Amino acid sequence: MDDQDPGLQLVHLLRAVTVELDLFAAEFAGRNGLHPTDVRALIHLLDARRENLRATPGWLGSQLGVNSASTTALVDRLERLGLVRRERDTGDRRRVLLVVRDEAITLGWSFFGPLIDEMVTEMRSFDERELATVRRFLLAMRDIAAARRAHDRDSGGSARQKADQPGERQEDQGN
Amino acid sequence: MDDQDPGLQLVHLLRAVTVELDLFAAEFAGRNGLHPTDVRALIHLLDARRENLRATPGWLGSQLGVNSASTTALVDRLERLGLVRRERDTGDRRRVLLVVRDEAITLGWSFFGPLIDEMVTEMRSFDERELATVRRFLLAMRDIAAARRAHDRDSGGSARQKADQPGERQEDQGN
């Protein structure tokens, strides 16, 4: 694996992008009195809403990799900030549904909107075949990372298992 | 900006990749008794070493966006774990050089090595023109994020300025 390997250079470049995006999120967090975890939670909640998935504390915790105690505190913060609302699930009353309030959408868009806009605009300079290439690249990188994470979680039981993950991920249950 | 906009889909996909990579790093952290910040620091330190840059606490703190107090504690942790060594700069004795110990390289490679390997291997399925397309994409995304971050830092003085960033970034000073 030569240091001049173009593939390796691209992997490093991908990491540089993630570093930039993390710093961008941290900037957003610090500016609004949120913590990095809150921002990550907000992103997942907005994603869930966009895809019509039901968000619950347990689901959110598993997405973020934090345990139930931290998730409760996290939702408390988001609720106190007026970004989400707790709502008992009428079907399964053990559950709590996390309803994203309009304030959260406004806040998220005010910060990430311009960034996303610029990125989408930049993508217009890519023709269809190039877009397909980028998509293939991103899908491959995402899947490799996800697969290795699942692999390491199983095989690497030497150290502690980190958190109490239900492991269960509920998909869209018909709204 | 339609929800079916292929550019927008790719931006979301890019975010999905960063989420996976962050979770991967968190997994690594939890398994080795490190904190997410420690992992980020380790990555920057290994990068600096690879590029023959001099790492100091101040430089590291500015890279991570944390203040000097946190940086001191961070370096204390890394030193206690035997990953780095503090060494007074003989030229400017206010400075401390952070020397990455072999243990850090071994540790980092043991975890990120296989992931990087798989990614690099996957990149072999891209021909030269496709690699160039991916590179153009990643460079554009990185630069947009960096530019917006700089832009927001200046204009958005409404809230607090977060940390005491020297703003100074020392490049390779001839080793």
Next chain:
DNA sequence: CGCAATATCTCGATGGTCGAGATTATTGAC
């Protein structure tokens, strides 16, 4: 020398995260 700028570190306070366990609701067996 005095003085400002720079680099790092110290201190006390805040609060996010964790493990363990409590609480409430659901499910299935008898």
Next chain:
DNA sequence: GTCAATAATCTCGACCATCGAGATATTGCG
């Protein structure tokens, strides 16, 4: 129906990463 097992969320106490403010040491300028 009752009981135990499971599940989803929350409470509690402890730990420690991060922060702001300020201390300490060094450099460079005049």
